[in-house]
Amino acid sequence: MLSALLLGAALAPAPAVAAPADEAAIRVAALQDDVAWDFAEGLTTEVGPRPAGTPQEARARDWAVARLTALGFKNVRAEPYTMPVWVRGRDQANILAPFPQALVVAALGNSGSTGESGIEGEVAYFSSLAALEAAPEDQVRGKIAFVDHGMKATQDGSSYGYFGAARRQGPSVASKKGAIAILIRSIGTDNHRVPHTGVQMWAEGARPIPAGALTVPDAEQLVRVLHRGQPVKLHLVLTSRMLKDQPSGNVIAEIPGTDPAAGIIVAACHLDSWDQGTGAIDDATGCGIVAAAALQAAKAGQPRRTIRVLMAGAEEVGGDGARAYFKAHGSERHALAMESDFGADRVWRVDFKLPEGHGMLSDRIGQALAPLGVGASTQQAGGGADIAPLVKAGVPVIDLQQDGTRYFDIHHTPDDTLDKVDPLQLRQNVAAWAVTLHLAANAEESLADN
């Protein structure tokens, strides 16, 4: 269906509400783009997994600088910073009683370590984070807390915010109530034996305890075992270590504009990935999309505004790269910030947060996106982690919302590999980004009023 849609967009006569010839040409060209695919294929193949603050992430920066330079970007450079790094060791879980068997688990970011010999404990079941929060301490103390939940896929990914709290807050809540460890059902919508890791930060006063995610099938198995009514005893090995002051960095590349006073447009993604997969949809494709789209937009001629591609480091573990970028560049005039970090499935909706009086610009962008099947919404754009400090500082933002229906099948798992990327949908992303960047970069409107 999408294929027909794209073909229609490419070949159909210009719509009654005429889009400027530039935008139609950009769409046609971008729907045949190979740059985004080649970028994602190259990064995931030649670097592979690239956890923040590790030598693999450093290789990714070198790789990206070389590729962006070869693609013709200007001012290509890495901007280094240092950060603390959590490093995964061994992840193992076994039911000891009543029904001995192995479970598949992955430690969450910043998990405490069990030590090599692991720990043993009885499981305390909680149907949700709210149930854990409501539980009296004596139901948690000395136990391995297990937090279940019923996350289902949504197109807009909104369920991640709600259910993801089990990962983000669950470990601290369990720790404060005296749990010896916490296991959560993976924040995922698949049914494969691939655990969804992800970062969590220890709240003030919460002692780090071992914290892991069971795969969805393993969580369901543990529920079945618990429903037999006997005490369930686990052996858990989650080893890890913390390193101080490791090198990380952002990569920046530009298409310089003709009018420096008109401000910079930041097109962001992140270069780091989780360690279990090759970070294909999170976020090699995002980086491929923004790089390819900037090049497609520039084919119409040098833009008025500089388009700055920001491939941030360390997004997965807390946004060190975004903060480093803002520290270095926050005082520059930013006209607009955008980010691609929700996979590679098609853009289905565009949200805006533009200054007062910019309704004509959002209308022009909405009209240019409509042939790609993208509907304009009245929701306010919010950006993502890599541009969060800019957005917080008041920089205008446009979100090209990607279809997240299958995103949480794959997110933060070993399954985040190149085969999950649909090349046709990837090209639709490039087209949507390219026309948006083109219109924003050349807009006569002022945009930046911050």
Add this chain to the structure above:
Amino acid sequence: MLSALLLGAALAPAPAVAAPADEAAIRVAALQDDVAWDFAEGLTTEVGPRPAGTPQEARARDWAVARLTALGFKNVRAEPYTMPVWVRGRDQANILAPFPQALVVAALGNSGSTGESGIEGEVAYFSSLAALEAAPEDQVRGKIAFVDHGMKATQDGSSYGYFGAARRQGPSVASKKGAIAILIRSIGTDNHRVPHTGVQMWAEGARPIPAGALTVPDAEQLVRVLHRGQPVKLHLVLTSRMLKDQPSGNVIAEIPGTDPAAGIIVAACHLDSWDQGTGAIDDATGCGIVAAAALQAAKAGQPRRTIRVLMAGAEEVGGDGARAYFKAHGSERHALAMESDFGADRVWRVDFKLPEGHGMLSDRIGQALAPLGVGASTQQAGGGADIAPLVKAGVPVIDLQQDGTRYFDIHHTPDDTLDKVDPLQLRQNVAAWAVTLHLAANAEESLADN
């Protein structure tokens, strides 16, 4: 769609070609069966993985004897034998150069061991088993042979025979040409980071070497890395050990017939599973189907022929259970053998291999299966591993062919877990088996002429 089909079968008025009331009643009851689900749920939850010749398989026998006794079967017993057992250790693969990264691998059954420190070697690529067979020794000697292939899903599972040869014969071919190890692309049709293990036997004169399966995404990644044209060096750890004379066994349960001279009908499945999953579709559901169907068939009254449920041990590793059964029981009069060992998706076709002059019986069975959406074929039934010695000895056989379209997404992987089972399709299997067992067990025809 299947749900509508089943509902139609259950509620529609009797078809113009009247099926006997017994068969219609059996279908209606079997389409509401809970026994098969409860059996598969119980075995996979309370025992979990049950590799042949291990304490887990012994627990599965105890569990099955207790469950079959509770269900009302007669002559329920385990029949022990001993066998050599291959035990998996640690499975790890890493690309050392040119692009360092981990690959997900599982050792194949009877793999040689690399030892704890593993081995290093350069990869030699072969696009198929035939390419490996055709290669001169100097392209293989001292290398890690990697055998790729292009298996795709089929409804009848026929591609397993062809592509599966890479697993069954590949290791021996590679060993004889001097390879230090062999990796194959998993014999699977999914794209998840779950490796498909499986047994392979060393051919006469082939020295055991480490032999493993990469997941499909990892095999594709290795191909991409190889296509860069640089030598690819791997570090491989596949540890394992062999144990002699370990206890295994079959479990047998009967619904005694009224006419011992009419011969026994064997309804087979296997109790053992691979070690990575819980053996839900391979073959807990098969055992649930045959047990449930025998009980449903018996509701119409004591059958003429004894229905003997055979839950074989050690199917996955070479059929020790099937041979032990034949050694103990091969001289008894067997009227018919059937086996359920291809998952839990719907029966779509029935194949026969009956003695001359039994066309009326196959017609009656075909007519009784038609309301379940099962078409009769002209292909000759061949049975499966658990009844192979009986079939070889000339016992008649009927195959209720299951839809294998998604079977090799899951087969022999960690993903073989209960969540993959569709309860509605499982019930359709019970219904198809129940009417077939009923008609065969009560047939006036002689059946056994062996």
